Amino acid sequence: MEFYDVVASRYSCRRYLDRPVEEATLLRILEAARLAPSANNRQESRFVVVRDPETREALKEAAHGQSFVAEAPVVVVACAETDERVMSSGFRADVVDVTIAMEHVALAATAEGLGTCWIGAFDQEPVRRAIGAPDSVPIVHLMTLGYPADEPRLKSRLPLDILYMPERYRADR
Numbered sequence: 001m002e003f004y005d006v007v008a009s010r011y012s013c014r015r016y017l018d019r020p021v022e023e024a025t026l027l028r029i030l031e032a033a034r035l036a037p038s039a040n041n042r043q044e045s046r047f048v049v050v051r052d053p054e055t056r057e058a059l060k061e062a063a064h065g066q067s068f069v070a071e072a073p074v075v076v077v078a079c080a081e082t083d084e085r086v087m088s089s090g091f092r093a094d095v096v097d098v099t100i101a102m103e104h105v106a107l108a109a110t111a112e113g114l115g116t117c118w119i120g121a122f123d124q125e126p127v128r129r130a131i132g133a134p135d136s137v138p139i140v141h142l143m144t145l146g147y148p149a150d151e152p153r154l155k156s157r158l159p160l161d162i163l164y165m166p167e168r169y170r171a172d173r
């Protein structure tokens with residue numbers, strides 16, 4: 001799939017077929033995550049790939065009962081091995097880096113014909129318990145992955161002339 005078609009066809013998929021994701025497909029997707037940039041090339045992102053139904057059920061509970069988290073055949077738990085460094089911009093490098101890598105995952109999965117959904121509504125502690133991660137490991141995102149059983153919806157987005165400001169910030173828009 002051409003790059004801009006991939007970008008346009010990614011959507012939040014919340015219904016999945018009961019069809020496993022092939023290991024080779026998953027490895028190609030994770031390779032896309034591995035190639036993602038990171039601040040100072042520190043490469044703190046880690047990806048726990050959950051297929052086990054009991055663990056997915058525990059992740060669903062941690063994600064405030066969002067049922068499709070247990071229904072998706074794969075849930076990627078995106079975390080960091082980190083010293084929690086704050087960049088001079090004021091933002092934590094690990095959170096930015098893991099997020100970039102996970103967008104690579106989302107786009108690569110789309111190119112493979114898979115559906116994905118970002119999950120930000122979850123509690124840290126039960127996710128750590130479910131995957132056996134120590135307290136020092138922040139869980140940055142969950143992402144469901146699988147063959148879609150729903151259809152993309154029309155995207156609701158602001159027009160480009162709101163987002164795009166040539167040269168100067170304009171607050172009067």
Ligand SMILES: Cc1cc2nc3c(=O)[nH]c(=O)nc-3n(C[C@H](O)[C@H](O)[C@H](O)COP(=O)(O)O)c2cc1C
Binds near residue numbers: 066118122
């Ligand atoms: C950081 C982040 C966290 C999100 N968390 C959730 C979530 O917990 N549950 C959910 O159903 N969707 C979640 N979403 C999906 C958004 O609602 C969705 O991306 C947005 O409505 C735009 O729709 P689209 O992804 O179909 O283009 C999240 C998206 C992002 C980027």
